[in-house]
Amino acid sequence: MIRLAGVSRTFTSRDGDVEALRDVALEIAESQFVAVVGRSGCGKSTLLRLIAGLLAPTGGAVTIDGAPVSRPRPDVVLMHQLPALLPWRTALGNVMLPVEIRRLPRAEYRARAADLLDAVGLTGFHQRHPYELSGGMQQRVALCRALIQRPRVLLMDEPFSALDALTREELATQLQAMHMSAPATTVFVTHSIPEAVLLADRVVVLSSRPGQVRRVVDVHLPRPRSFGHNAYTAQAAECAAELHELL
Amino acid sequence: MPPVLGVAGTVAVWWGGTRVFGIRPLFLPAPPDIVAAFRAQPGYLLREAGATLTVTVAGFALAVVAGLLVAVTLTAWRTMERAALPVLVGLNSVPKVAVSPLLVVWLGFGSRPKIVLVLLICVFPIVVATMAGLTSTPAELGELGRSLSATGWQTYVKLRLPWALPQVFTGLKVAVSLAVIGAVVAEISQPGDGLGAVIVLSGMSFDTPLAFAAIALLALLSTTLFYLVVALERLLVPWSRAISG
Numbered sequence A: 001m002i003r004l005a006g007v008s009r010t011f012t013s014r015d016g017d018v019e020a021l022r023d024v025a026l027e028i029a030e031s032q033f034v035a036v037v038g039r040s041g042c043g044k045s046t047l048l049r050l051i052a053g054l055l056a057p058t059g060g061a062v063t064i065d066g067a068p069v070s071r072p073r074p075d076v077v078l079m080h081q082l083p084a085l086l087p088w089r090t091a092l093g094n095v096m097l098p099v100e101i102r103r104l105p106r107a108e109y110r111a112r113a114a115d116l117l118d119a120v121g122l123t124g125f126h127q128r129h130p131y132e133l134s135g136g137m138q139q140r141v142a143l144c145r146a147l148i149q150r151p152r153v154l155l156m157d158e159p160f161s162a163l164d165a166l167t168r169e170e171l172a173t174q175l176q177a178m179h180m181s182a183p184a185t186t187v188f189v190t191h192s193i194p195e196a197v198l199l200a201d202r203v204v205v206l207s208s209r210p211g212q213v214r215r216v217v218d219v220h221l222p223r224p225r226s227f228g229h230n231a232y233t234a235q236a237a238e239c240a241a242e243l244h245e246l247l
Numbered sequence B: 001m002p003p004v005l006g007v008a009g010t011v012a013v014w015w016g017g018t019r020v021f022g023i024r025p026l027f028l029p030a031p032p033d034i035v036a037a038f039r040a041q042p043g044y045l046l047r048e049a050g051a052t053l054t055v056t057v058a059g060f061a062l063a064v065v066a067g068l069l070v071a072v073t074l075t076a077w078r079t080m081e082r083a084a085l086p087v088l089v090g091l092n093s094v095p096k097v098a099v100s101p102l103l104v105v106w107l108g109f110g111s112r113p114k115i116v117l118v119l120l121i122c123v124f125p126i127v128v129a130t131m132a133g134l135t136s137t138p139a140e141l142g143e144l145g146r147s148l149s150a151t152g153w154q155t156y157v158k159l160r161l162p163w164a165l166p167q168v169f170t171g172l173k174v175a176v177s178l179a180v181i182g183a184v185v186a187e188i189s190q191p192g193d194g195l196g197a198v199i200v201l202s203g204m205s206f207d208t209p210l211a212f213a214a215i216a217l218l219a220l221l222s223t224t225l226f227y228l229v230v231a232l233e234r235l236l237v238p239w240s241r242a243i244s245g
């Protein structure tokens, strides 16, 4: 349903042009979980912002369900590395922000917001302000805020990279559970190969400067997957090794 | 406790100094002289303090309303901001004391020219702080609003304005101190009542303890108003201290 056809993006600045992406072709099916890996500066964020409609391609076209993306769509949500929470709102209030801005029925979504917060382990913290929460908890709130409007497309830009290793694994495992119960088409940018192997149906490897698709690796491991030891450790390791090779 | 100790210590050093060096009350009265000056005519001093308080609060309140309106208007249109800023800076560089007599010419005697002088003195920091706050919305919040297709009004009310509040209060704290100064300057330079007038009169009759009593009342007034603004800040912007560390 998401289709990138020959997409390029060049930034023009005073010191000359920067070609962030060149001729990227990619098709992502409904409910698929795609991870994007690549060195920093290879255009991963640019790719997400193009799909989010926050940026226009300088070449080629991005379409969702056949419709060109020219501005942010209500069914597409972008989540950043930084939680970007509003410090004056409680956790619940932050999750409700999209509901208020999009003028959706508040009462109904309030219950959903509370359920989401409970689902990511924030029971008892609904009325806390961001400064009373740890970095991991803040990012969980941001995840709930992204999910509140039941997006069909979830774009995640290194969402866990500012967190410690244990919290990352925990959040990635939660994300997998949420994706299995209510799958949204997800494009997940990460630096972590284990994270990509845990979460993704397909892993897109981008080359550096300009960003081009070097390879798309399919991950054929049954779900639910885990970071720990299970019957598929060998297969997972093989997949991780292949990705390592490509980076 | 430390604030109380600080004040008490300062008064003690001052008192001790006047004793040890045998300074005459005409030059520097000791704390008891000042208390005596106050107790000689408490009604008069409190009435004048009330007049100063009224002028200060009225001018400050007008400055808050005017300052917020100007800042919001200027930041709503970028070209407007760029056009108006030099004019504002120019106006602010005029020493306000210099226009005090003109205000009397325009507005007559009484409290009106004094209130306007207070307004002129303390409106600028409010405008500047509010504008700084309104234009400092972090990029990621701007993008959040954009990706939610928030309207201009929604972005303003739900993101930019609350984000600006801590900085607005920084401006208000500067302004409230300036407001008291403005009121006294007005009372000294324009005939009439208020603690500024008391200081002028006591100077003419060499009644230094009375002048000090008026000054002490001013300090009390200024401090009280400042902490009222701080209390309001804690009430309305509790996250401000938390995020600034």
Ligand SMILES: Nc1ncnc2c1ncn2[C@@H]1O[C@H](COP(=O)(O)OP(=O)(O)O)[C@@H](O)[C@H]1O
Pocket (backbone or CB within 6 Å): A011, A012, A013, A018, A019, A020, A038, A039, A040, A041, A042, A043, A044, A045, A046, A047
């Ligand atoms: N708004 C912009 N203006 C100019 N150059 C940009 C802009 N955004 C990104 N770039 C450049 O495009 C390249 C890719 O950036 P980005 O997509 O952020 O990479 P990644 O997310 O993979 O680290 C970088 O070289 C970066 O400097």
Ligand SMILES: [Mg+2]
Pocket (backbone or CB within 6 Å): A044, A045, A046, A157
């Ligand atoms: Mg990036």
